[in-house]
Amino acid sequence: MAQKINPTSLRLGTTQIWNVFFQNYGKSYHVYFKILYKHLRILEVLNQIYLKKNIIIDHKNIWYSKNQVFLNIYYTNFLFSSKINYLLFLKVISQIIFKSYLTGGTTRFYLQSKWFTTANLIGAYAQYLLNNLGSPKKLLWNICTLLQTHLNSYKISYSKNGPICIALKGFKIRIVGRFDNSKNQMSKSIEQYIGVLPLVCLNSHVEFLNKEIYTKLGVCSLQIWLFYKIY
Template identity: 35%
Template sequence: MFLNDQKTNPVSFRIGILKIWDSNLQKYGKYFKPYSLILHLQLQAFNYFSRLFSKNNLYIDYINWLFTNHGLVINIISYNNVSQELISKNILDKKLLSILHYWFHLPVSVFLFNQQVWYNSASLISNYVSKCLVYGFPIKKTLQNTCKILQGEVDTKKLIYSKNGLNVISLDGFKIQFSGCFDSTRTQMAKTIQYSHGSVPLTRAQGYVEYSYQQIFTKYGTCGLKIWIFYKIR
């Protein structure tokens, strides 16, 4: 079967082969709720976390949701330049836990983990580009600088948790695509800027691919940022 990399999410057909789900839900026990309600509450909590972290100049990389018989465990991986104690004091307070407990009606535990660098995660890279545009940096210059940083990190190793346990992967290639109206031209037509380096086989299930899509709002209109990062499994 032919898979078009423009129409297919490269992460979806790796679930169950290499990647694992970011949520573990159960349909039994005293904390049972319909899946539709759990997913709605999960999206509501994710949007709340995004606004809260953005307000404190923090960037979320990954959130893992674990529903057990004893309650809900939320693991958040983020990038920041401040101490872990200051983050826990400003974010992981009693008010946050009380809000989550009110939404989910079960005991909630939140654990925060610090990501050391931002350029080895597709979601953190998209947050970096979005923040640069908010500060008024030119889009082409921002994307070129991002590509230079990623090119210097080729063959950098990274540790992931997959279906088969812990694996060591290394950066092999990336692809960045930015589409929309971002120039003050007479035609006001949408444009597409694309940068790529190395190998990015999006239609093969053997490699490990991180994918991120983010909408960016500019004074000329809405733009879309897509980032693919391909890793080789050691």
């Protein structure tokens, strides 16, 4: 039986929840298209700011209530140093929200204490390592070493039935692209996996990330699977 590359879709509605959904109740989709466009636009601008300031962000939540925009940002202190003007950063984000939605907004920052068991933060850490190490093979070794030391670590996540306790039981990392400056123009693939990898088991939690990382030799594709056991 063929296995899905992205196993999250297999678990939507059973153990894992949707990131975004709209209910139009028979109304026109035109208003929702405008909301979604502004939503994606502001996230793209914020991502550019994070890259410029070297801030590692896990995920962001945006919701709207009574003509107000509320933004929650979950970050790690791995690169969030005192050199960043926190108040100025909040002011810039507020200006972006006002220009996009023509309304006020509230921004809150939350520190992720266990960033090493989150696929998004591991992907951002991989980009940081690549910029400093320059070798995808060294990048793969560093990430695998880090995750291996944190196997069986617990964290709280959200599911269809509310908060759950999960533990990291295995991971798989794959990098596809050109790794060395050789005459062979074909891309190569390297991967490493450790622990339990229940891709088709519904009674589990999986985090998946497909990220493009940029090197001197071109664009590489980084894929990360984190497999958790639900308690």
